[in-house]
Amino acid sequence: MLDPDLKFVFGDSYSDEFFSNGTKYRETLNKEGILIFNSFIGNNGLKALQNEANELKEYSYKSSSEYNVYISEHDHSFTKDSPRNRIMSTSKKCIPNDLIPKKSVLQKIYDSTVVRSFFLDLLNKEELHPYQDPLSSININYYDEGDALGWHFDNSDYTITLLVKNCAEGGVYEFFNDMRYKEGDEDYGFVEKILDEKIKGTKVESLEGDLMIFKGNKSIHRVTAVEKGERILVTFNYNENKGVFLSEQSRKTFFGRIK
Numbered sequence: 001m002l003d004p005d006l007k008f009v010f011g012d013s014y015s016d017e018f019f020s021n022g023t024k025y026r027e028t029l030n031k032e033g034i035l036i037f038n039s040f041i042g043n044n045g046l047k048a049l050q051n052e053a054n055e056l057k058e059y060s061y062k063s064s065s066e067y068n069v070y071i072s073e074h075d076h077s078f079t080k081d082s083p084r085n086r087i088m089s090t091s092k093k094c095i096p097n098d099l100i101p102k103k104s105v106l107q108k109i110y111d112s113t114v115v116r117s118f119f120l121d122l123l124n125k126e127e128l129h130p131y132q133d134p135l136s137s138i139n140i141n142y143y144d145e146g147d148a149l150g151w152h153f154d155n156s157d158y159t160i161t162l163l164v165k166n167c168a169e170g171g172v173y174e175f176f177n178d179m180r181y182k183e184g185d186e187d188y189g190f191v192e193k194i195l196d197e198k199i200k201g202t203k204v205e206s207l208e209g210d211l212m213i214f215k216g217n218k219s220i221h222r223v224t225a226v227e228k229g230e231r232i233l234v235t236f237n238y239n240e241n242k243g244v245f246l247s248e249q250s251r252k253t254f255f256g257r258i259k
């Protein structure tokens with residue numbers, strides 16, 4: 001049974017029955033590479049989350065990072081401008097998990113056994129665990145005007161996000177579904193066409209309160225620069241194995257500290 005505090009937070013369609021039916025959405029996620037649950041958070045919950053995010057923002061860490069789309073070391077067997085090595089950039093502000101109050105709605109959603117079992121069914125996983133470090137399980141990300149998330153593949157094979165606040169212009173999520181490998185090898189040719197802006201991906205219209213789950217490991221994706229207003233996106237990060245730490249490098253980059 002859902003925690004009564006959470007019933008107040010979720011949108012009307014998200015009942016105990018919904019959360020017991022995660023397998024129902026598995027096929028769509030596999031086929032489309034993305035699932036959006038509109039108004040996952042209802043109006044009351046959204047106000048609480050927006051207030052909390054606004055209050056925490058002054059403690060956020062601002063980062064600018066540069067990387068290639070594979071988030072891996074430069075490979076000297078390719079040129080600097082090759083899709084393998086080309087430099088992408090991201091700028092944003094971030095609140096790590098240890099600054100989010102224990103009684104926060106976000107923490108309750110993350111810890112809820114009902115919600116967790118929904119994700120287990122949906123993602124067809126045996127187990128999902130929080131990060132072992134205190135920073136990386138829930139993050140609040142702020143994109144102000146000019147901030148953007150460059151093209152990349154995620155390390156984990158799925159990503160769960162909640163849009164808490166939408167910007168007025170820009171800040172659009174764009175992706176190419178399940179295109180990473182061609183006959184088992186990295187498809188650099190396809191990535192090059194994307195980076196050269198020769199082809200356009202699928203743009204997702206996401207609204208405040210929407211929960212989005214996508215397969216970010218095989219689907220290259222980005223968020224275009226915010227042109228007007230502010231975009232606030234929460235990521236719920238789980239691991240299939242217990243005791244996993246986010247890399248020190250990533251913690252330093254996005255939180256400005258490792259503990």
Ligand SMILES: [Fe+2]
Binds near residue numbers: 152153154159216221
């Ligand atoms: Fe990503």
